[in-house]
Amino acid sequence: MNQAAILPILIPLTAAILVLAGHRFGLHFARTVFLVTGLLLIPVSAWLIDLAGGGGIAVYALGDWRAPFGIVLVLDRLSAIMVALTTAIAVPAMLYATAGTDTAGRHFHALFLLQIAGLNGAFLTGDLFNLFVFFEVLLLASYGLMVHGAGIERVRAGLAYVILNLAGSALFLVALGLIYGMLGTLNLADMAVVLPGLPDGDHAVVRTAFALLVAVFALKAALLPLSFWLPHAYVATSAAVAALFAIMTKVGIYALLRVSVIGFGSAPFTTDLLQPWLLPLALATIALGSIGALAARRLAVVVANLVVVSTGTLLAALAGDEAHSDAAALYYLVHTTLVTAAFFLLADCIAAARGGQRDTLERGGPPQDAAVLGFGYLILAVAASGMPPLSGFLGKIMVLRSVQFQEMGAAIWIALILSGFVTMLLLARAASALFWEAAPTNEAAPAIVPGERSYPPGSRRKAVALCLLVGGSPLLTIAAAPVFDYVRAASDQLHARQPYVTAVLGQRHDIARERRP
Amino acid sequence: MEFLFAIAIGVLTAAAIFLVLRARTFSVILGLTLLSYAVNLLIFVSGRLTIDAPPLMLPGADRHTDPLPQALVLTAIVISFGMTAYLVALALRAKGESGTDHVDARETGG
Numbered sequence: 001m002n003q004a005a006i007l008p009i010l011i012p013l014t015a016a017i018l019v020l021a022g023h024r025f026g027l028h029f030a031r032t033v034f035l036v037t038g039l040l041l042i043p044v045s046a047w048l049i050d051l052a053g054g055g056g057i058a059v060y061a062l063g064d065w066r067a068p069f070g071i072v073l074v075l076d077r078l079s080a081i082m083v084a085l086t087t088a089i090a091v092p093a094m095l096y097a098t099a100g101t102d103t104a105g106r107h108f109h110a111l112f113l114l115q116i117a118g119l120n121g122a123f124l125t126g127d128l129f130n131l132f133v134f135f136e137v138l139l140l141a142s143y144g145l146m147v148h149g150a151g152i153e154r155v156r157a158g159l160a161y162v163i164l165n166l167a168g169s170a171l172f173l174v175a176l177g178l179i180y181g182m183l184g185t186l187n188l189a190d191m192a193v194v195l196p197g198l199p200d201g202d203h204a205v206v207r208t209a210f211a212l213l214v215a216v217f218a219l220k221a222a223l224l225p226l227s228f229w230l231p232h233a234y235v236a237t238s239a240a241v242a243a244l245f246a247i248m249t250k251v252g253i254y255a256l257l258r259v260s261v262i263g264f265g266s267a268p269f270t271t272d273l274l275q276p277w278l279l280p281l282a283l284a285t286i287a288l289g290s291i292g293a294l295a296a297r298r299l300a301v302v303v304a305n306l307v308v309v310s311t312g313t314l315l316a317a318l319a320g321d322e323a324h325s326d327a328a329a330l331y332y333l334v335h336t337t338l339v340t341a342a343f344f345l346l347a348d349c350i351a352a353a354r355g356g357q358r359d360t361l362e363r364g365g366p367p368q369d370a371a372v373l374g375f376g377y378l379i380l381a382v383a384a385s386g387m388p389p390l391s392g393f394l395g396k397i398m399v400l401r402s403v404q405f406q407e408m409g410a411a412i413w414i415a416l417i418l419s420g421f422v423t424m425l426l427l428a429r430a431a432s433a434l435f436w437e438a439a440p441t442n443e444a445a446p447a448i449v450p451g452e453r454s455y456p457p458g459s460r461r462k463a464v465a466l467c468l469l470v471g472g473s474p475l476l477t478i479a480a481a482p483v484f485d486y487v488r489a490a491s492d493q494l495h496a497r498q499p500y501v502t503a504v505l506g507q508r509h510d511i512a513r514e515r516r517p
Numbered sequence: 518m519e520f521l522f523a524i525a526i527g528v529l530t531a532a533a534i535f536l537v538l539r540a541r542t543f544s545v546i547l548g549l550t551l552l553s554y555a556v557n558l559l560i561f562v563s564g565r566l567t568i569d570a571p572p573l574m575l576p577g578a579d580r581h582t583d584p585l586p587q588a589l590v591l592t593a594i595v596i597s598f599g600m601t602a603y604l605v606a607l608a609l610r611a612k613g614e615s616g617t618d619h620v621d622a623r624e625t626g627g
């Protein structure tokens with residue numbers, strides 16, 4: 001049994017405990033543990049990518065209890081991609097946070113590490129109840145991070161976010177209760193085995209449970225009509241946390257993909273449930289996100305709405321439930337997560353550099369370091385709107401090509417091209433307001449003397465963190481071929497289903513089951 | 518027994534939904550608590566109602582009850598308890614910062 005799959009959960013969890021236990025050693029100790037953990041996660045993620053890249057599925061049975069009786073962690077290519085993506089987002093966000101965000105309140109480091117543990121756990125688990133537990137771990141940490149530093153705006157947005165997610169958790173548990181009652185198992189692979197043999201009379205309950213699960217994942221992914229919480233929550237919190245939250249919507253999308261393909265993909269009465277709904281809702285989400293971005297008065301609000309657009313785009317591509325469109329969606333997922341996370345950090349840097357006007361899209365003269373920030377903005381804007389030559393363009397082309405022969409392919413084409421156009425338009429408009437136009441009042445802008453500018457402490461860390469994340473999209477463009485090969489293999493592996501089931505349950509999965517009344 | 522259980526879950530859920538849709542944080546918290554009770558009962562009953570049977574394979578016991586839902590319920594109770602505690606703290610904070618217990622942390626209209 002390979003122990004690798006437990007490491008991405010164990011490392012941040014241990015570090016969180018260490019930070020809490022060493023609380024009296026002060027800030028320096030906490031920051032050191034925090035950043036060392038981030039550095040440790042990089043080689044571990046690379047190892048997992050390499051391990052899963054061979055095509056095998058590594059199963060880690062906790063306590064060596066055999067599935068389906070014990071809980072398993074399953075590492076396949078899809079999980080490895082998501083864990084690596086979490087690390088890629090988390091490490092720059094951690095570096096950025098140590099530049100000052102982490103001193104605004106207590107226990108920031110522990111909460112951030114717990115959130116990483118929860119994210120990685122959700123990506124690796126092969127058991128529905130365990131998925132629920134890791135969802136709660138990452139949610140509880142996110143509740144704390146969300147209102148970290150307090151202030152009425154954060155508390156207001158946090159209250160709505162917590163209430164909504166608690167209701168979501170209750171729905172999740174209802175679905176789990178129904179599934180266990182009907183199928184007698186919560187192990188994803190075991191569900192796939194049991195589902196086709198289900199008597200006709202039980203179909204309605206299982207369909208209901210699946211629909212509830214989809215609703216919960218749609219809430220996490222911010223799919224219309226469950227998307228209205230997202231702009232408030234992401235804008236109110238601090239930039240480093242918002243950057244990490246960029247991957248939280250992707251947890252919903254990942255869970256939807258994993259559960260609908262592996263757990264419920266083996267019987268026709270559950271696979272046809274999503275088909276009529278997912279694509280129209282995804283297209284409506286794209287429309288709503290675009291309109292929200294157009295109406296935004298702050299750069300951070302624009303970015304939060306771009307997250308909503310990306311959810312719509314991804315689910316539109318995933319709605320086809322075909323291996324090749326899922327591969328394109330996975331490439332786009334990696335791209336959009338990196339770009340939106342970087343954009344949240346950049347919006348915060350621009351806000352800091354502009355002084356009193358923060359990141360509002362009002363005229364106010366160029367910010368400090370306009371050339372450097374503007375260059376970063378250019379890269380992100382090109383990537384986010386899907387213009388050549390960066391990864392957004394490649395991702396969109398892949399998605400468009402993969403859906404062109406689908407029934408609703410034309411609608412997806414129109415939605416993606418229109419939303420790309422709107423994004424380009426509004427990011428250009430925002431840039432002219434942020435970087436070019438002079439203040440409307442006649443008060444003289446403070447003269448900037450080169451060489452004598454003062455930077456608040458921690459600016460260098462912020463700059464490094466920003467460069468790391470902004471570099472993601474160009475890197476993804478250069479490495480497009482190997483990345484796409486990997487995501488296509490991941491998608492094929494996921495849709496083959498049988499290797500997953502065999503890896504978890506072994507060759508012989510004829511467990512004697514007692515039929516319950 | 519099944520009938521009683523179903524009615525209890527239904528009434529709890531209905532009351533919970535009514536309370537969650539109120540605009541005051543205290544009612545919402547009570548609603549979410551009731552909802553978690555309903556959910557806990559539902560999970561518990563997913564292992565079927567078996568009366569007077571041990572959850573273990575004991576010598577001499579001819580039937581047994583499913584132990585897994587009991588473990589699931591225990592986890593769910595602990596999590597919902599923690600979440601509710603956090604929500605109460607957050608609601609008090611919102612009340613302290615805004616001076617109102619409205620869920621939007623501001624009075625809107627009536």
